[in-house]
Amino acid sequence: MSSTLPTDRASAARAVDLTKVYGTGDTRVVALDSITCAFEQGRFTAIMGPSGSGKSTLMHCMAGLDTATSGSALIGDVDLTTLDDKRLTRLRRDSLGFVFQAYNLVPTLTALENITLPMDIAGRRPDKDWLDSVISTVGLADRLDHRPNELSGGQQQRVAVARALAARPAVVFADEPTGNLDSRSGAEVLSFLRRSVHEMGQTMMVVTHDPAAAAYSDRVVFLADGRIVDEMVDPTAELVLERLKRFDVSGASVPGARVGEDA
Amino acid sequence: MSPEPVSLAPASEKTPDMVRATLRNLLAHKLRLLLSAVAVVLGVSFVSGSLVFTDTIRKTFDDLFASVTADVTVSPKEAFDAGFSGTVSTAALPASTVQTVESVEGVESAVGDVFVEGVQIIGTDGDVVGVSGAPGIAVNWTDNENLTSLTLADGRPPRAAGEIAIDADTAEKSGYRVGDTVRLLTPALPTTAELVGVFRFGSSGGLAGATLTALDTATAQSLLPQPDTFTSVSVAAQEGVSDTVLRQRVREALPDGSVVVRTQAQQTEEDSGEIESGLQFFNIVLLVFAGVSLFVGSFMILNTFSMLVAQRTRELALLRALGASRRQVTRSVLAEASVVGVVGGVVGMGAGLLIALGLKAAFKASGLEIETGSLVFRPRTAAWSLVIGVVVTLVAAYLPARRASRVAPVAAMRDDIAMPTKSLRWRTVIGVVLTSAGVVVLVGSLSASGQRAASLVGLGVLLTILGAIVLSPVLSRPVIGVLGALYPRLFGTVGRLARDNAQRNPRRTAATSSALMVGLSLVGAFGVLAASINASIGGLIDRALGADYVVSSPQQAPFGAGVATALERLPEVRSVTRQRFGAARIDGSTVFIAAADPASLAQSITVDYSAGSAAGLTKGLLVDQPTAEAKSWAVGDRVDLTFLGGATASLPVAGIYEPNGALGPYVVSLDTWEDNGGDTRDSFLYVNLAEGAAPTDARPTVAEVLAAYPNLDLLDHAGFKEQQRGQVNQLLFLIYALLALAILIAVLGIVNTLALSVIERTREIGLLRAVGMSRRQLRRMVRLESVVISVFGAALGLLLGVLFGVLLQRSLAGQGINDLAIPTVSLLVFLVVAGVIGVLAAIWPARRAARLDVLRAVTTE
Numbered sequence A: 001m002s003s004t005l006p007t008d009r010a011s012a013a014r015a016v017d018l019t020k021v022y023g024t025g026d027t028r029v030v031a032l033d034s035i036t037c038a039f040e041q042g043r044f045t046a047i048m049g050p051s052g053s054g055k056s057t058l059m060h061c062m063a064g065l066d067t068a069t070s071g072s073a074l075i076g077d078v079d080l081t082t083l084d085d086k087r088l089t090r091l092r093r094d095s096l097g098f099v100f101q102a103y104n105l106v107p108t109l110t111a112l113e114n115i116t117l118p119m120d121i122a123g124r125r126p127d128k129d130w131l132d133s134v135i136s137t138v139g140l141a142d143r144l145d146h147r148p149n150e151l152s153g154g155q156q157q158r159v160a161v162a163r164a165l166a167a168r169p170a171v172v173f174a175d176e177p178t179g180n181l182d183s184r185s186g187a188e189v190l191s192f193l194r195r196s197v198h199e200m201g202q203t204m205m206v207v208t209h210d211p212a213a214a215a216y217s218d219r220v221v222f223l224a225d226g227r228i229v230d231e232m233v234d235p236t237a238e239l240v241l242e243r244l245k246r247f248d249v250s251g252a253s254v255p256g257a258r259v260g261e262d263a
Numbered sequence B: 001m002s003p004e005p006v007s008l009a010p011a012s013e014k015t016p017d018m019v020r021a022t023l024r025n026l027l028a029h030k031l032r033l034l035l036s037a038v039a040v041v042l043g044v045s046f047v048s049g050s051l052v053f054t055d056t057i058r059k060t061f062d063d064l065f066a067s068v069t070a071d072v073t074v075s076p077k078e079a080f081d082a083g084f085s086g087t088v089s090t091a092a093l094p095a096s097t098v099q100t101v102e103s104v105e106g107v108e109s110a111v112g113d114v115f116v117e118g119v120q121i122i123g124t125d126g127d128v129v130g131v132s133g134a135p136g137i138a139v140n141w142t143d144n145e146n147l148t149s150l151t152l153a154d155g156r157p158p159r160a161a162g163e164i165a166i167d168a169d170t171a172e173k174s175g176y177r178v179g180d181t182v183r184l185l186t187p188a189l190p191t192t193a194e195l196v197g198v199f200r201f202g203s204s205g206g207l208a209g210a211t212l213t214a215l216d217t218a219t220a221q222s223l224l225p226q227p228d229t230f231t232s233v234s235v236a237a238q239e240g241v242s243d244t245v246l247r248q249r250v251r252e253a254l255p256d257g258s259v260v261v262r263t264q265a266q267q268t269e270e271d272s273g274e275i276e277s278g279l280q281f282f283n284i285v286l287l288v289f290a291g292v293s294l295f296v297g298s299f300m301i302l303n304t305f306s307m308l309v310a311q312r313t314r315e316l317a318l319l320r321a322l323g324a325s326r327r328q329v330t331r332s333v334l335a336e337a338s339v340v341g342v343v344g345g346v347v348g349m350g351a352g353l354l355i356a357l358g359l360k361a362a363f364k365a366s367g368l369e370i371e372t373g374s375l376v377f378r379p380r381t382a383a384w385s386l387v388i389g390v391v392v393t394l395v396a397a398y399l400p401a402r403r404a405s406r407v408a409p410v411a412a413m414r415d416d417i418a419m420p421t422k423s424l425r426w427r428t429v430i431g432v433v434l435t436s437a438g439v440v441v442l443v444g445s446l447s448a449s450g451q452r453a454a455s456l457v458g459l460g461v462l463l464t465i466l467g468a469i470v471l472s473p474v475l476s477r478p479v480i481g482v483l484g485a486l487y488p489r490l491f492g493t494v495g496r497l498a499r500d501n502a503q504r505n506p507r508r509t510a511a512t513s514s515a516l517m518v519g520l521s522l523v524g525a526f527g528v529l530a531a532s533i534n535a536s537i538g539g540l541i542d543r544a545l546g547a548d549y550v551v552s553s554p555q556q557a558p559f560g561a562g563v564a565t566a567l568e569r570l571p572e573v574r575s576v577t578r579q580r581f582g583a584a585r586i587d588g589s590t591v592f593i594a595a596a597d598p599a600s601l602a603q604s605i606t607v608d609y610s611a612g613s614a615a616g617l618t619k620g621l622l623v624d625q626p627t628a629e630a631k632s633w634a635v636g637d638r639v640d641l642t643f644l645g646g647a648t649a650s651l652p653v654a655g656i657y658e659p660n661g662a663l664g665p666y667v668v669s670l671d672t673w674e675d676n677g678g679d680t681r682d683s684f685l686y687v688n689l690a691e692g693a694a695p696t697d698a699r700p701t702v703a704e705v706l707a708a709y710p711n712l713d714l715l716d717h718a719g720f721k722e723q724q725r726g727q728v729n730q731l732l733f734l735i736y737a738l739l740a741l742a743i744l745i746a747v748l749g750i751v752n753t754l755a756l757s758v759i760e761r762t763r764e765i766g767l768l769r770a771v772g773m774s775r776r777q778l779r780r781m782v783r784l785e786s787v788v789i790s791v792f793g794a795a796l797g798l799l800l801g802v803l804f805g806v807l808l809q810r811s812l813a814g815q816g817i818n819d820l821a822i823p824t825v826s827l828l829v830f831l832v833v834a835g836v837i838g839v840l841a842a843i844w845p846a847r848r849a850a851r852l853d854v855l856r857a858v859t860t861e
Helices: A055-062 A085-095 A112-120 A128-138 A152-166 A183-200 A237-250 B007-014 B014-066 B094-101 B168-173 B217-222 B245-252 B264-311 B312-320 B325-363 B380-403 B424-445 B452-483 B486-504 B506-544 B562-568 B598-604 B614-619 B624-633 B670-675 B696-705 B717-760 B762-770 B775-811 B825-852 B854-857
Strands: A013-022 A031-042 A044-048 A070-075 A096-099 A171-175 A204-207 A218-224 A227-233 B072-076 B106-112 B115-116 B119-124 B138-139 B148-156 B163-167 B181-185 B191-201 B211-215 B232-237 B259-263 B549-552 B573-586 B589-596 B608-614 B621-624 B638-643 B648-657 B664-667 B682-691 B713-715
Touching: A013 A055, A013 B181, A031 A218, A031 A227, A044 A055, A044 A183, A055 A070, A055 A171, A070 B762, A085 A096, A085 A112, A085 B245, A085 B775, A096 A152, A112 A128, A112 A152, A112 B486, A128 A152, A128 A183, A152 A183, A171 A183, A183 A204, A218 A237, A227 A237, B007 B589, B014 B264, B014 B325, B014 B380, B014 B717, B072 B245, B072 B264, B094 B106, B094 B232, B094 B245, B094 B264, B094 B621, B106 B138, B119 B211, B138 B217, B148 B163, B148 B452, B163 B168, B163 B181, B168 B191, B168 B211, B191 B211, B211 B217, B211 B621, B211 B762, B245 B264, B245 B506, B259 B264, B264 B312, B264 B325, B264 B380, B264 B506, B264 B717, B312 B325, B424 B452, B424 B775, B452 B486, B452 B506, B452 B775, B486 B506, B486 B775, B506 B717, B506 B775, B506 B825, B549 B696, B549 B717, B562 B573, B562 B682, B562 B696, B573 B598, B589 B670, B598 B614, B598 B682, B608 B614, B608 B775, B614 B664, B614 B670, B621 B624, B621 B638, B624 B648, B648 B670, B664 B670, B696 B713, B713 B717, B717 B775, B717 B825, B762 B775, B762 B854, B775 B825
Parallel strands: A044 A204, A044 A218, A096 A171, A171 A204, B138 B211, B163 B191, B589 B664, B621 B648
Antiparallel strands: A013 A031, A013 A070, A218 A227, B072 B232, B072 B259, B106 B232, B115 B138, B119 B181, B148 B191, B163 B211, B181 B191, B549 B682, B549 B713, B573 B589, B573 B638, B573 B682, B608 B648, B621 B664, B638 B648
8 A cells, every 4th residue: 555645835854665674584584565655744643553664664764774685765856775784874964863762862972062953064164043942942041061871761762853953954853752751741842843843844763652743743554574554644543543453353463574673 | 569570571572662772771771881891891801912012022032042052161250240231341351251161071172252342334225224222242153063143144244344144134124235335333343344144043033233343353352442352152062961061060170259151951041041130020021001992991890880770779679579688789780890801901911012013112212122933822911811801890890780789679679769879078078088098108208219109109199199089079079160150161961061061970971081190190190200310400401411413312221432543533623422221239229320531521411519520520420419428438539449340449439429310320431431340331422512613614514424323413502302202202202102001991981971871861862862962962962971071080180190290290300300201282272182081072963862762761660
């Protein structure tokens, strides 16, 4: 099943016949099976699916962190599969933002320094007004001089979100951004992500297994066995949960396909 | 909680990715252990190398002395043991001794032996055969096969004046064959002789680098200071007469107190005993360097195990949670350490053979060639290597092991794990106390003297270094802050991160740089000392040298008196001052004493007298100020001297002079010296040119005379300084070469720590790469961290080194090292070298970091 391309918005990122295979012969595992999908500009897309469905692999390939076996992963018009490490690194630095589940910050740098890190690495000056608005959006103005170990988990993740947004990337990728947070902090972080999409026009792609988190998105893409099996626009937590329950009943999860979830 | 967390693992391991990850993990683990074993290997190899090398030399000499063939040997009695080499007694046995001994009951035969030093063969290439400084020995040929260690290999024995035989090694090196005319230097005059025979010496044939010339007895005797004498008498016993019995009989037959009679066993022991004590010193020096290497290496082991334990915190905590006792955890870490120790010990033992070969080569290169047979590997070497390897590793791993046992079981369940860290407050206190104690002891050593001062300096250096090691984690943050201040400005965020990483774990940074610190503090101390000695020599020569030229051999080996006589005949030469050195005994202790021509001394060497003058030297004694003060002597007091040959003299103090490096503490006249049986060879000649003869004009004439003596150098002021400094620098380079090993270990320590840091920071590096840090930037980050750590260690070490050097110079100020010189340029070079070392040490860890798979790094557990 492939997703329909919305006509009203240009896509910020696209997967075209994206395939990822691990191993050969008996140990051959297809993590992504010829996925074609578009992620619209200025929208919050959640990727969901049972364990081993390939959702993390999809994100890693789209974000240039993993290399596809075949097919294309495009950011704007740039096909990541054609880039060498140097160009890929530059693209990540200049056009992409990342929020990971854990270990998101450099412990030796202050919150502010962590936020401006990608721009500092690039040797670019951050846009002061934008930076201020990002910082005030995530509500960290009074914590900027603190080091990560002086911040709570939620605060750390908000710093990570601010870092992802600060450079105005084309797409922000978030891999289980609330996985390590309690529900209140998680909700905070998710609403920042949502506000950045709706107020700043950011494109956002979030991998999550939490229906509550998916409810913050504009659109949910469901994966199972490396294929897109369904999608949902303007989801609610209940609808997402309902949809996920059907995976459990059908037993769609294949044990051998757990690759990419944990490593 | 899941009841079966373990059973999940096999499922995921089935995937090829996990298998690979596990393998890689294991390999990385092996690699870490290997790296820490390298430290043990290097330290142990130096110990084993030192032992093998000295055993090899010892065997060479043992073989040499095993060739004592006489059952009983009679030697003239020396008044005392001079204690330093190069002092030769002219005490001799009258020829009649041979007859007296022959008539003793039980004596089969007795022959008189002549042993003369300073007979050198000039090779076909015009140079002295053999390495410079190696002794050139002449002996008389003895036909009695029972009483000689020489076996004729070619030609015939020397029978008359103008005939010589030489040992096979020398023949080979010189290119002479039987029948050739050979040029040779003797204590008297350079001469020529016909080579009539070639012989082998003892069982091995060689003489550990010395050259051996055999002459007929009369000619050999003519080279001795006293005519018709022997240097010893070799006795063969009749069948059935034991050495001990014969020794007793021979002793009774000879005048009491004038001779020493030894059995074969005693003589062998006596001969090798002297070498033994020389070797012992040498062995100690090598082992000190081995100790430094091991000390430095133990930091590397400590560091490695600390990091291994830190990385395994979760695993260890799990073990604890499952019921492992603290002791079991400690033991598991120590067990790992013993394996590393044993492996390191065994490999180090083998590597020691390479070090021994290297030492041989190093000694050859520095002109101290000792010809040895194949390497000697004794069981003792193996035992020490293993014991040292295991003990050092266990000691170094003990602290981390104990820390491992303190890991709380709950850490297994925590997400971010950190080893319990103690505050640095106690460290600061202990470090400051140790360092202050060290400095106090060092300063205290200034007022002590002799042996006591030396041990105080040693203790002070050790305490200060230990204090600095304890303090360095405290210092690392601020100092690296200062050193790395330019980093952010020069290298932006990459520089900033590098500096922060270096400051992040002060203990680790300190332990990494401590190795370099210890090495470079010694480098710095020796550097300052050598520079001060050189400056003092320069200053001394400028102040004290009045002569136009100095004649000496590069190794300052004494040479024949004929040189001075030949120079004195030149019309351009106004006077030649001969100077000789030797030992004498005053007030029950052996002292270094110089003898010089009283008449021309004042022209050659500027001496400042605080009392008296050189006028009374002919029949008197000159003493330097500190000695006179210590003994409360005044001009006119009589001093009793005993010379090596046993002669005694009571000399009045004629003058007291300011300390003078060219003279030493005591000076007597040449006449007094010769009258009392002193060595008749000269060590230095000071040549004063006649009025109106310019040094540049006279040089060719003087050089022509010396052309016959290729072993001697003609030196003007600049050349003399150069020669003197050359010796100091040669020694300095030798010390640096030995210290290079400690530095090599330090470098490996940095490599090790960085590599482990990279592994430890895998996720952080992954994050940096994910948010856009390029491989180049990452490599630079690791490199900059390495450089700042290296420079920190080097700066601290050099600072300490300068402190030690200055204090050493101060404590030696009375002994001729009067000028302090700090070799700023060399020190800065060392600092730069430390930076380069940092760059080199980072190559591999940086590459490793850059190669990290970003995805694996960010998702890794």
